[in-house]
Amino acid sequence: MTSRKAVEKNQTTMADSTLPLQYEAVFILANEGLDSYCEYVESNEITFFLNDEEERYFQDQGRISSSERKEFILKTSRLVNKKPGPASSSGGEDQGSGDNSDNVDASSTTTTTEDKTDNISKEDALDSTDASNVVGMDMSGDYTLFTKQPVYVLFQPPLYDGLPHIQDLICESILNARSNIRISMFVFTDVFIYNSLCQATTTGAVTIDILLDATQVEQFLKMLGKNCLNVPDGLNICLNSGTGPYQRNTGATMGLAHEKFLICDEDKAIFGSYNYTWSAANINRENVVVVSGKQHPIIRSLLQQFNKMQETCILFETD
Incomplete structure (x- = not known):
C-alpha cells in the first residue's frame, strides 16, 4: 500500500x-x-x-x-x-x-x-461561521481531526489552510485501495487521477470499474491518445447513460449519466460536484462529501446505485 x-x-x-x-x-x-x-x-x-x-x-x-x-x-x-x-x-x-x-x-x-x-x-478567518458547528475542527490550526470524521465536506479551493485539496485526496484514496475501486463519472480527463488509477493496478490485487457517460467517452479517449496512455489490465471502462430516451420535438434524446462519485474498498466514498478535469482541480469552485466506514448507509446506497447502473452499462473495448 x-x-x-x-x-x-x-x-x-x-x-x-x-x-x-x-x-x-x-x-x-x-x-x-x-x-x-x-x-x-x-x-x-x-x-x-x-x-x-x-x-x-x-x-x-x-x-x-x-x-x-x-x-x-x-x-x-x-x-x-x-x-x-x-x-x-x-x-x-x-x-x-x-x-x-x-x-x-x-x-x-x-x-x-x-x-x-x-x-x-x-x-x-471563520468570519461569521459558528465554530461549534464545524464538526471535528481543531481550532488550534491543526485540521487532522476534521478529516478523521466519518463524514465531512471539502471545497475547492480549500475552505481553510491545512485542509487537503480534493484532487490530492482522490489520488491518495486510489493509491491506498487494496481490493476494488468503483467510479461513476460524467467527464474524466484528469491525467493525474488516471495515472493514479493505472498505478493502483500494478499489484494485480485491485480491480477498477469506471462508468463513464457515453457522450463523454470520446473526451476520455482523446486524453489517452494525446498522451500515449493505455488502459491496463484490471481497469474496466463502461458506457453509461441517463434513464432516457426522452421525446422532444426534434426527436429522441438520451439523458446524461451525471453522477460523480468514487468508492474505494467499499469503505470510503467521495462524491459531489467534482468532475475529474483539470479545471475542477485548479480553477473551478467545487465541493465533495467524504464518507468512511464499510457499513455506513451512504456508502451502501452508493454501492447499490453503482451496481444497478453497471447492469445496464456496455463494457467498452479499448483495443
Whole structure:
C-alpha cells in the first residue's frame, strides 16, 4: 500500500514543477492560441491536460492582463497555500504567456498571501461561521481531526489552510485501495487521477470499474491518445447513460449519466460536484462529501446505485 508520505511527496513534486507549467500553458492558450499552446506543452514535455471543452473555453476568454493573472493566482489554492495539512495542498499557478510584461512571480505572490493570512486571527478567518458547528475542527490550526470524521465536506479551493485539496485526496484514496475501486463519472480527463488509477493496478490485487457517460467517452479517449496512455489490465471502462430516451420535438434524446462519485474498498466514498478535469482541480469552485466506514448507509446506497447502473452499462473495448 502506498504511504501517505509517498503520496504527499508525489503531489508536492507535481505542485512545484508540472502545475506551474500547466498554468503557463493556459495563459499561452488564451493569449496566443491553440498552436502556441500545443507547442509549449510538447516542448516542456508535460501532458496534454485540457479536454476540448476546456481548450475552447480558454480560447474564448481572449487576452488575459497581468492584473487578471494575479487575481487568478490569488483565487486558486495550490502555490498560494503551502501550509502543511493532513494531505498535501499541492499545486501551483505560475503564469506567463510569452509577453514578459505580464509575468507574475508566483513565489513572491505566495509570500505576500501567506503573510497576509498569518495576520488574520482564526476567528476572523471563520468570519461569521459558528465554530461549534464545524464538526471535528481543531481550532488550534491543526485540521487532522476534521478529516478523521466519518463524514465531512471539502471545497475547492480549500475552505481553510491545512485542509487537503480534493484532487490530492482522490489520488491518495486510489493509491491506498487494496481490493476494488468503483467510479461513476460524467467527464474524466484528469491525467493525474488516471495515472493514479493505472498505478493502483500494478499489484494485480485491485480491480477498477469506471462508468463513464457515453457522450463523454470520446473526451476520455482523446486524453489517452494525446498522451500515449493505455488502459491496463484490471481497469474496466463502461458506457453509461441517463434513464432516457426522452421525446422532444426534434426527436429522441438520451439523458446524461451525471453522477460523480468514487468508492474505494467499499469503505470510503467521495462524491459531489467534482468532475475529474483539470479545471475542477485548479480553477473551478467545487465541493465533495467524504464518507468512511464499510457499513455506513451512504456508502451502501452508493454501492447499490453503482451496481444497478453497471447492469445496464456496455463494457467498452479499448483495443
